Amino acid sequence: MVSIGLRRGDLELTNEVFRAKVRGIYSTALTKILLDNGFRIVQPSRAIRERFNLPIAEENYQPDIEIFDRFDKQGINVIGRAAAVSKVSSALLDLLDDVIIRRQIPIFATAQLFSGDGAHSGLNEDLYEAIRDIEDASSDMRMRIDVEFPSLSKKKLDEIRSAIVPTLSGHHYYKACGGKIAGMLEMAEKLLESGYPPKETEGIFKECVSREYPHENSKISIEHVKINGRIFNLGEAHMAEFNESEKHMKLIRVFSSQGVYDGLNVPKEPGDYAVTTLRIGDWFLRTSYFSRDGEYKGTYVNINTPIELYPTKIRYVDLEVDICMWPDGRTRKIDFEKLDKFAQMCYISKRLKDIVYEKAKELMNSLRVDLEIEAKTIGKGTH
Known part of the structure; x- marks a missing residue:
C-alpha cells in the first residue's frame, strides 16, 4: 500500500448521518468526538453503550466506517465509506495539534501507478494527482486511513475521556505501552471508579510503573x-x-x-x-x-x-x-x-x-x- 495525505477538498463533506463502529484503547474519547460531529455509534461495546447511554437498537445497524487500534497502539485505522472517513479525518485534524493522517491507496491503484519505471515518492505531486485520476473519488468509494496519535494527541484524548469516565493522567500513553503497564493502569482506574482518591491512586500507580522504565546507564x-x-x-x-x-x-x-x-x-x-x-x-x-x-x-x-x-x-x-x-x-x-x-x-x-x-x-x-x-x-x- 502507498501512503499519501488526504486533502479536505478531495471529497465534499455532506450532512449525511454516518454510522461508526469503534473498538480499541481510544474508543471512549473517539466515541465522544464522533457523537459531537454528528455520527451515530453502532454495534457499541457494552462499556461504550453504558457510558454514553446508547440505545440497544443501534446494535443491529451496519457501520459506514469501522475504527480500530493499530497493531502498535500508537493510533488507529479508519476504514469504510470515503465521505465518512474524510469527515473523521477533518474532525481529528481540527481537534488534535500533532495528529498525523495517512491515507492508504487501494492496491489496484498502486499497480497502475507503478506500471512505468516504478519510481515513486510520498511527496511526488504527479503521483498524488495520478491517484486522484485513478480513483475519481466518490462518496461510496471505500477508503482507509492510518491515524497516528503522538504525545499531544494522546493528552487531548485523555482530557476528552476524563469528562466521561474516571481517567488517570497519561491514560492513552500508558495503554499504548501495553503489557504490565497497561494492566496496572486498568487496576488503578478501577480504584478511581470505586471512589479511591485520585491523587493517592496516581501516586501508587506511578510508583509501580517506574520500575518498568530505563534509568541512568541503561x-x-x-x-x-x-x-x-x-x-x-x-x-x-x-x-x-x-x-x-x-x-x-x-x-x-x-x-x-x-x-x-x-x-x-x-x-x-x-x-x-x-x-x-x-x-x-x-x-x-x-x-x-x-x-x-x-x-x-x-x-x-x-x-x-x-x-x-x-x-x-x-x-x-x-x-x-x-x-x-x-x-x-x-x-x-x-x-x-x-x-x-x-x-x-x-x-x-x-x-x-x-x-x-x-x-x-x-x-x-x-x-x-x-x-x-x-x-x-x-x-x-x-x-
Whole structure:
C-alpha cells in the first residue's frame, strides 16, 4: 500500500448521518468526538453503550466506517465509506495539534501507478494527482486511513475521556505501552471508579510503573517515525545521564562504520560518537558529533512531535524540518519545503506546521558552538 495525505477538498463533506463502529484503547474519547460531529455509534461495546447511554437498537445497524487500534497502539485505522472517513479525518485534524493522517491507496491503484519505471515518492505531486485520476473519488468509494496519535494527541484524548469516565493522567500513553503497564493502569482506574482518591491512586500507580522504565546507564533505542509512516531504529544508545525529575537525558552512540552525517555532509568515521541531548516532552532533540579524539564535527537538531519515553525506547514523529550547525558557527535550516508539502496534503494540520516554524526560529537563536563542544567530555567518558 502507498501512503499519501488526504486533502479536505478531495471529497465534499455532506450532512449525511454516518454510522461508526469503534473498538480499541481510544474508543471512549473517539466515541465522544464522533457523537459531537454528528455520527451515530453502532454495534457499541457494552462499556461504550453504558457510558454514553446508547440505545440497544443501534446494535443491529451496519457501520459506514469501522475504527480500530493499530497493531502498535500508537493510533488507529479508519476504514469504510470515503465521505465518512474524510469527515473523521477533518474532525481529528481540527481537534488534535500533532495528529498525523495517512491515507492508504487501494492496491489496484498502486499497480497502475507503478506500471512505468516504478519510481515513486510520498511527496511526488504527479503521483498524488495520478491517484486522484485513478480513483475519481466518490462518496461510496471505500477508503482507509492510518491515524497516528503522538504525545499531544494522546493528552487531548485523555482530557476528552476524563469528562466521561474516571481517567488517570497519561491514560492513552500508558495503554499504548501495553503489557504490565497497561494492566496496572486498568487496576488503578478501577480504584478511581470505586471512589479511591485520585491523587493517592496516581501516586501508587506511578510508583509501580517506574520500575518498568530505563534509568541512568541503561541501554535504550531511538524510534524515529517519519510523517509518511516509515519507521527507523537509530540504534542502541547508552543513557549517560537521566534527570528523572526534569525528564532530561543524554544518550551516547558510538559508530563502527563509515558514511556521511545527514544534513551536515561531514564524513562519518569508525570510532566517532554522537551525544544526543533531549528532554521528554520537548519538540526537538539535538545531536552533536565528535571524532574518536573528541574533535567536534557539527550538530544536527531534529524537530519532532513531543518526545515520549517507553520502557525500551524513546519515540517521536520526525517533522522533517532540521537545523544544522558546523564547527565554524554556520547554521542552516533544511527541508522546510517537505513540511509545507505534508501540510498541503493534509498529513498534518496547518496549526502543526506553524508550531514547527516557531520552534525552528527559537532553536536557530539558541544554538552555540561552545555549548555543543562541552558535550564531548560526556561522550569521552562513556566509550
